[in-house]
Amino acid sequence: MMTETLEQAVQSPSVGDRVHLFTLDAVAQGAPEIYRFSPTSDRGQPILFNGLDYTPMDIMAEGFEWNGRGALPTPKITVQNVTRAMSALVQQAGDLRGxxxxxIRTFRQFLDNGDSPSPDAFFGPDIFTVERKSSxxxxxxxxxxxxxLDQEGKILPARQILRNRCRFRYRRFVDGDWDYTGATCPYAGTLxxxxAGNPxxxxxxxxxxxLADCALRFGSEPLPFSGFPGVARVR
Structure with missing residues (x-):
């Protein structure tokens, strides 16, 4: 039997049930793991897509649609809290801010136990950042x-382009030994x-x-210089 593709499913008069799958990554904010959930279930049990379990959960999501007027979407998502699991996570991970x-969106037939399992058959991913807990x-x-792309205070490019200034943090010599805490420059040599470049x-x-300081220490290209010396060639 021929496997149905995502394009065929969209054009089919009997397209099947659409499934929305959400992944929440708040590990950097203090969460113990990455969470996956969906408003769809498999007879009350988690659904499986691309080998990953998505826990069934009552969710209302709105405002995800993109438009052609230039404005980026600012969605809202409402998640059930009957078991208090979500409020506990919010408390643990700083309101999930950041x-x-x-x-991602797919159709039920493309789930791992669907009629046409296909881990590549989905729309998205649509990636958003939690701005604030509103209720x-x-x-x-x-x-x-x-x-x-619509983060408060963000500019593009995300870092200033400097022609002859390296932004790496250099090591420090403290109490008779090298301290590499916070250092991002890879130099660990003995020159x-x-x-001013004097020995x-x-x-x-x-x-x-x-750039000259980098060449003194590393000697030859390629140099791990974080500046943009080539920008001087652009007029």
Missing amino acids: ATLTR LNKFFVEFELSAK YFDK VSIESDSCGKK
């Missing part, structure tokens, strides 16, 4: 979301220079953050 919510009670929790003793080693 957590990533991902939505919480014993019945539900509501969150306001923003598109990943020591001051900020010095180990305790006076300090990087001037220029």
Whole structure:
């Protein structure tokens, strides 16, 4: 029997049940794991898609639609809280602010136990960030979301483009030994220079953050320089 594709399903007069699958990643905010849930169930049991379990949960989601007027969507999602599991997670993970919510959409026939299982048959992913918890009670929790490109205070590009300035953090010599806490520069050699590029003793080693300083330490290309020396060629 020929396997139905996503394109065929969309054009079919009997398209089947649409399934919305949500993934919440709040590990960076303190959650113990990544959560997957869906308003759809398999006779009350979790549904399986691409080998992953999605826990059935009452969910109301609105405002996910994109439009052609330039405005990015600012959805709201309301999740059940009858068991208090969601409010406990909110308390544990700082109201989930900054957590990533991902939505994909598929059809029931493409689930792992469907008539045409296909892990690649889905729309999305639609990726959003939790902006704030807008409501919480014993019945539900509501969150306001923003598109990943529409973050408060964000600019594009996300970092300033500097021609001859490295943004890596250099190691420090403390109490007779090197301290690499917070260091992002990979240099761990035994050539020591001051900020002007003059050879010095180990305790006076300090990087001037220029491309020439990188070349003094690493000697040859490619250099792990985080600046953009090529930007000078663009007019």
